[in-house]
Amino acid sequence: MKGSEGLLSTARSAGVEVCFANPGTTEMPLVEAFDTIPGIRTVLGLSEGVVTGAADGYARMTGVPAMTLLHLGPGLANGIANLHNARRARTPLLNVVGEHASWHQHADPPLASDIESLARPVSGWVGRTSSPASASADFVEAWRAARTGQLPATLIAASDHMWAQGGVTAEIPAAEPVPAVDAQQVSAVAKALSADKRPALLMGGSALTAEGLRTAARIAHDHGGEVFAEGSPARLERGPDIPGVRSLPYFPEARQKTLDDFSDLVLVGTSRPVSFFGYPGMPSMPIPSTMRVHTLATPEQDPLDGLQQLAEISGSAATKLPATEPKQVRPPEGALGASAVAAAIVLSQPESAIVVNEGVSSSAAYPKLASAAPAHTELTLTGGAIGIGIPMATGAALACPDRPVIDFQADGSALYTLQGLWTQARENLDVTTVVCANRRYRxxxxxxxxxxxxxxxxxxxxxxxxxxxAPDWTALAAGFGVSAVRATTGQELLDALRQAHSEPGPHLVEAVLTE
Amino acid sequence: MKGSEGLLSTARSAGVEVCFANPGTTEMPLVEAFDTIPGIRTVLGLSEGVVTGAADGYARMTGVPAMTLLHLGPGLANGIANLHNARRARTPLLNVVGEHASWHQHADPPLASDIESLARPVSGWVGRTSSPASASADFVEAWRAARTGQLPATLIAASDHMWAQGGVTAEIPAAEPVPAVDAQQVSAVAKALSADKRPALLMGGSALTAEGLRTAARIAHDHGGEVFAEGSPARLERGPDIPGVRSLPYFPEARQKTLDDFSDLVLVGTSRPVSFFGYPGMPSMPIPSTMRVHTLATPEQDPLDGLQQLAEISGSAATKLPATEPKQVRPPEGALGASAVAAAIVLSQPESAIVVNEGVSSSAAYPKLASAAPAHTELTLTGGAIGIGIPMATGAALACPDRPVIDFQADGSALYTLQGLWTQARENLDVTTVVCANRRYRxxxxxxxxxxxxxxxxxxxxxxxxxxxAPDWTALAAGFGVSAVRATTGQELLDALRQAHSEPGPHLVEAVLTE
Incomplete structure (x- = not known):
């Protein structure tokens, strides 16, 4: 078989079911091979920001590496911003980037560029095929790197290695377990918290699953502490049966003020919090000067294991949490502001939704109200590179066809990758995009x-x-085949969202914000 | 003054009149400074592909470096594809990329990444500010590098160097002259052509100006040769008083076949032609095996000087060119194909238009008909990274407010950067976009x-x-505030184009191709 066929049959044996793609001439041998080696669904994005953002959303929801197919350096470059977000989310991704035929590269054709230099800032692993047969072994190495490192890996595939015969199917080794937490590490934290403390547990990664949040809540309850989510979590579970979690505020002074109430900071699957930007007179890592910082689990370790061990040592494993009063959210009325949009989303939210949150300034109110919504998963903008919402919602919907997806979306960010609406229409995905049209970068x-x-x-x-x-979102959505309406009051927005959720396929609601 | 004010006052003294921008938090000190140091018009693009593509179009038309303002690594990354095109066009550009405060970078905040690694593949010069005062000297160095190297230069500006006091205005040195062509180089070419030869003159860079084309035509006429434009010229002049130029075909076998008629290939401001892609069994640089290749002027040298010298040596300086019969173009009728669109554009073309050609497969017929159009400038896709048409038309219109701009645009490419339509509407630019909607990557x-x-x-x-x-271009354009119509026949298209040209401001015509 051809090199391209060997690579795809290896991908299939790895469990790849979807490939997010925007191919060009150098990728044509792979494009052909998707038909001769069937079993991988190809999903076209009209620009590569859609491709990589969708792959991120898909992998965040499935937990296994998502595959992309990109065209040379410029195609990769267009996808870098969302690969940056994926790197910050610790999302496993495998980019296959086509490259000129190996013997053609010396001629420096117009589309040639230094692909490695572009790939490295967003990849934990970068490699290059050296023959049709090597391509599959290279794929395995990239796959292992993505899965183990929980990062994007980038394999550069020369077109002659793809079109020539000599491809093979390579075996994918079993996944290596996530490193457990050392017992000494746990006792050190337990000991530090044994005296009269008031700890803040700062959680990231899989600590933010239902299990992690329950265990953390028991520990916090017994120590008079509280559970926080890291600034921009990749994925967070919420629901009536899941203890709530506070978000660490965005601005450093508010962050520091929040932490003033606590004596110790326990890091659970995350790193010491860093200010999003540096401001004159503010420290890079704003925490109170008297606060002591402990690491229960690094981002590379299994935080669930760390939490479980800590709960057992500290006697919190069987703690019964007090019932919490469900939050009451009032239907929004009148002109729309950020709180009204958040309320409308919460009140109309179907069961088991996936909420993509790229609302930026407009979605700040959502986490405070979200406990009133039915059980759901929230995905956020991890790396600050705006333009991931529409693509990520697309990928999440492909990963979980039985779950409704809501994209809580800032307009400025949405304008980066609105092309993703077309993929939602083409794949008939159950995504409702709520564009918060404040018509500014607030x-x-x-x-x-x-x-x-x-x-x-x-x-x-x-x-x-x-x-x-002002961009007209109803026209833009219609242009890409997505049904859309505009809402200017709370009641209109609530009605529009309920209507959108009651119908199959993608919808967009432009919420015009005047507050 | 602040570092940001020093940088902008230096830019103003360099002659910068427009800055194409999509700033973020790290660029806020510069954003503020555009108001305190007035004189530079800021043009917002909704994504960075628009920003860099517009800067390329602007610089191609003005000949002086165009300035961009981009937000950190991800903002730069979004603009890389069009910077790649600018690099291949040899366009002088100066990117100012904001960076975290120098003391904050060690903390690896979410938006941090290796900006140099991203910038190098598309920049002839990459540098970093080291203080508020250095920023202006760094700007001068970047400016010189961009102007002398005819390439993008990228200056990474830390936000604390921008917000702090200590800025200065630096002097811009006079431009260095473009290296002339050595007389020996010219005589060697003259000697090679003195026998019974049939040369093909392959032209790039400023050889494709009216003056260059006239001189080359005289030389070719006297030697029984012909003048060709390089594959994807950055800028090409056409008109009733300018000798026509053939384009070198895209596919290597057609290119080789075309050159079979000639004995010698004379490179004038361009390099040996390289096949756009490598194909099995085809060479990387497809020219006939017996063809001899001579360099009259490298891309770094002044090709006008080389042509002038050669014309004098070979006695062609005063050659009178035979009058050419103006081509007759018949109005297109019935269903639309690529030839019909080209004919409609040519027949409706106003005087002194700038024609941006990103038609890809749909615009192949245009160069053959273009001699029938009034005098115009053509700008093409130099680096093969699609998505430059709408942005480049935007930049060209800003550079030349008195010239109508026509964007001959493939739909697949247009979908990459359709956000540029909004900038055309906001700046009320005289751009007519003709989207060739074949609804495929043909x-x-x-x-x-x-x-x-x-x-x-x-x-x-x-x-x-x-x-x-199928994307609905009339809806998409309306969503960005651009008036649009759909044409499905030759007559409809011709009418729509004439209407668009008769009205001020941006227009879009969706030409639905069925052939």
């Missing part, structure tokens, strides 16, 4: 205000506003 | 057919077609 207005610019000048206003003209 | 279908796949399977068809649903 987060940047806040940043200007923080730096003392209360009345931005014409240039600054022009670069932070999205009007003149 | 070039990929051709490539599949070349590799022997006449009947692509379901997977290959899914990855090369753009239907199910």
């Amino acid at each position: 987060i940047l207005e806040s940043e200007l205000a923080r730096s003392g610019v209360e009345q931005p000048g014409a240039a600054a206003t022009g670069m932070t506003s999205l009007d003149g003209p | 070039i990929l279908e051709s490539e599949l057919a070349r590799s022997g796949v006449e009947q692509p399977g379901a997977a290959a068809t899914g990855m090369t077609s753009l239907d199910g649903p």
Whole structure:
């Protein structure tokens, strides 16, 4: 068989069921092979930001590496921003990037560029095929690297290695277990918390599953502490039967103030919190000066194991948590602001939804109300590279066809990768996109205000506003085949969301924010 | 003044009049400074592919470096594909990429990444500010590098160097002259052509100006040769008073066949032609085996100087060229194919238009008909990274507000950066976008057919077609505030184009191709 066929049959044996793709000429041998080696569904994105963002959403929901197919350096480059988010989310991904025929590269054809240099900043592993047969072994190495390192891996596949005969099917070795937490590490934390402490447990990775949140809540309850989610978690479970979790605030002074109430910070599957940006006079890692920091599990270790061990040592394994009063959310009325949108989403949310949260400034109210919603999974913008919401919702919907997906979406971010709406239409995915149309980069207005610019000048206003003209989201969605309506009041938004959830296929609701 | 103010006042003294931007938090000190140091118009793009593609179009038309402002590694990454095209076009560009505060970088905040690694593949120069005062000197160095090397230069500006006091205005040194062509180089070419030869003059860079084309035509006429444009020229002048130029065909066998008629290949401001892709059994640099190759001017040298010298030595300086019969183009009728679209564009083309050609397979017929159009400038896709048409048209219109801009646009490529339509609306630019809606990546279908796949399977068809649903370009354009109509026949298209040209501001015509 051809090198391309060997690579795809290896991918199939690894369990790859979907490949997110935007191929070009150098990838044609692989494109052909998807028909001769069937079993992998190909999903086209109209630009590579859609491809990589969808792969991230897919892998976050399935837990196994997602595969992409990209066209040379420029194709990879278009997907880098969302690969950056995937790297920060610790998402396993496997990018196959086509490359010129090995003997053609010396000629420096127009589309040639240094693919490794582009790939390295967003990849835990970068490699290159050296023959049709090697391609499969290279795929296995990339797969292992992605799975073990929980990072994107990038395999550069020369087109002659793909089109020539000599391909083989390689075996995928069994997954290596996630490193457990050392018992001494656990006792050190237990000992530190044994005195009269008030710990904050800061959770990331799989600590934010239902099991992790329950165990952490028991420990926190017994120590008079509280459970927090890291700044932008890759994935977080919420529901009536899952103890709630507070989010660490975005701005460093609010973050520090929040932590002032606690004596110790216990890191569970995450690192010491870092300020999103550096501000004059603020430290990079803003925590109270008297706070002691302990690591129960690093991001590379199994936080569930660490929590379980700690609960047993500290006698919290069987702690019965007090019942919590379900939050009451009132239907929003009148003009729309961020709180009204969050309330409308919560009140209309179907069972077992996946909520993609790229609301930026507009979705700040959501985590506070989300405990009133039925059980759901939240996926967030981990790396700050905006434009992941529509793609990630697309990938999550492909991973979980039985679960409704809601994309709580800032308009500025949505404009980066609105092309993903077309893939939602083409694949007939059950995604409801709520575009919070404040028609500005509001987060940047806040940043200007923080730096003392209360009345931005014409240039600054022009670069932070999205009007003149305001994008018409109902037209844009229709242009990509997605049914859309506009809502300007709380009641209209609630009605539109309920209607969208009651119908199959993708929908978009433009929520025009005036507050 | 602040570091940001020093940098911008240096930019202003360099002659920067426009900055194409999509800033974020790390760039806020610069955003503020555009108001305190006025004189530079800021143009917002909704994604960075728009920003860098517009800068390329602007610089191709003005000839001086264009400035961009980008947000950290991910913002730069989104703009890399069009920077790749700019690098291949030899376009001088100066990217200012914001970076975290210098003291915050060690903390590895979520948006941190290796910006240099991302920038190097598309930049002739990469540097980093080291203080508020250095920022201006660094800008000067970047500016010189961009102007002298005719390449993008990337300056990474730490936000604390921008917000702190200590900025200065630095002087921009006079431009260094473009290296002239050595007289010996010219005589060698003259000597080689003195015998009974039939040379093909292959032209790139400023050889494709009116002056270069006239001089080359005289030389070719006297030697029984012909003048060709390199595969994808950055900029090419055409008009009734400018001798026509053939384009070198895209596929290597056609290219070789074309050159079979000639004995010698004279390179004028370009390099030896390289096949766009490597194909089994075809050489990387397909020229006839007996053809001799001479370099009159490298891409770094002044090709006008080389042509002038050669014309004088070979006695062609005063050659009178025979009058050429203007081509007759018949109005297109009935269903639309590539030739009909080209004919409609030519027949409706206003005086002194700038024609951006990203038609890919759909615009192949245009160069053959273009001699019938009024004088115009053509800008093409130099690096093969699709998605430059809409942005480049935007930048060209900003550079030349008195010239109408026509974007001859493939639909697959347009979908990459359709966000640029919004900038056209916001800046009220005189751009007419003609989207050739064949609803497929037709070039990929051709490539599949070349590799022997006449009947692509379901997977290959899914990855090369753009239907199910077909994007509705009239809705997409309206969503961004651009007036749009759909044309399905030659007459409709001609009418729509004439209407668009008669009105100010941006227009889009969706030409639905059925042939």
